[in-house]
Each structure stands twice: as C-alpha cells, then as structure tokens.
Amino acid sequence: MALEAEVAFDPAGRTTGAMAADAEDLNEDGRLDLLVTNFNSQGTSLHTNVGGMRFVDRGNVVGLGMTMFKYSTFGARFLDLDNDGDPDVLLPCVGEPPRLLRNEGGNRNRWRGVRLVGTRSGRDAIGARVAVTAGGRTQALERVDAIEVRWPSGHVDRFPGTAANRYVTLTEES
Numbered sequence: 001m002a003l004e005a006e007v008a009f010d011p012a013g014r015t016t017g018a019m020a021a022d023a024e025d026l027n028e029d030g031r032l033d034l035l036v037t038n039f040n041s042q043g044t045s046l047h048t049n050v051g052g053m054r055f056v057d058r059g060n061v062v063g064l065g066m067t068m069f070k071y072s073t074f075g076a077r078f079l080d081l082d083n084d085g086d087p088d089v090l091l092p093c094v095g096e097p098p099r100l101l102r103n104e105g106g107n108r109n110r111w112r113g114v115r116l117v118g119t120r121s122g123r124d125a126i127g128a129r130v131a132v133t134a135g136g137r138t139q140a141l142e143r144v145d146a147i148e149v150r151w152p153s154g155h156v157d158r159f160p161g162t163a164a165n166r167y168v169t170l171t172e173e174s
C-alpha cells in the first residue's frame, strides 16, 4: 500500500527509516496529509495528500528535509503550541533535545477551537461529535450562532456561538 500511495520512498527514490508518523490536514483541503520522520541524513518527509490515496513528498519544499537532516527522529506529534489555530509539530530526536517546529505559514481562515470536558462521558470525551451552526447552515463561518456537542454518553448540549480565532472549553452538562 505504501508503494501505491507513494509514501515508501523519498523524492529521489531512496527508502527511508520511517520512524514515526502523524497526520493533519495542513493545507486545509479536507484530506489528511502525512508527516513521516526518518533516520539522520534522510530528512523528514511531508507527504501531501493529492487524493485517490496518493501522496507527494513536499518535505524539501517546505524546509523540513534540510531542517531535520542531521537528526534521527523517533516521534512526531502535531499540536497547536502557540494557540494561533495552525498546527505546529514536535519531533523527539535520538540523543538530542526534541525539536519544536512552529508553523509560520499561518492560518488564513477564521477558525474556532474547542476543548471538550466530559462529565457523564469520559473526561476526554473521546467519540464526541461537534457541530457548528451559522446562519442556519452547519459549518464554520464568520459568525457562529451555536455549537452543538453530541457526547459519547448520548447527551446533547447546545452552547452559544464563540468569537473567531480562539479556543473555548465546553463542559458536558451533568
């Protein structure tokens, strides 16, 4: 499958260590892209999902290849460390402090982030579904009227809309 998806090799056709991976929709096209870390001298691969289960390695294009060239990286985790709505990445390295790469590309869209706290459901609310309603349509627009959370317990809470470009914590009504 890795061969068919074109994630088994670097852009020069060489095999890589493929030590760790994480997925995130980095270009906001609705398809998960794939970051794969490798041994030193192999760089880090950033496989852009081009659809049809095919990927193009853009690690060198965005600077990941050279930035991580001298490190053997055994982990990868996307997270928004600076709370600006775009994914940054944490890369633990063998024999070196972990590398934190801040996304300087920026999130050009309006966004809202929610942190869910379950009470009847598990604390982390794994499996909850969040729907955002704006102007009668259920999607993220500039003005949000309501946020509905369907918790794993089956309970449904409806919260008022939030301002754009910030995170909010929503707690399950007990």
Ligand SMILES: [Ca+2]
Residues within 6 Å of the ligand: 024, 025, 026, 027, 028, 029, 030, 031, 032, 033, 049
């Ligand atoms: Ca994508």
Ligand SMILES: [Ca+2]
Residues within 6 Å of the ligand: 079, 080, 081, 082, 083, 084, 085, 086, 087, 088, 103
């Ligand atoms: Ca960020």
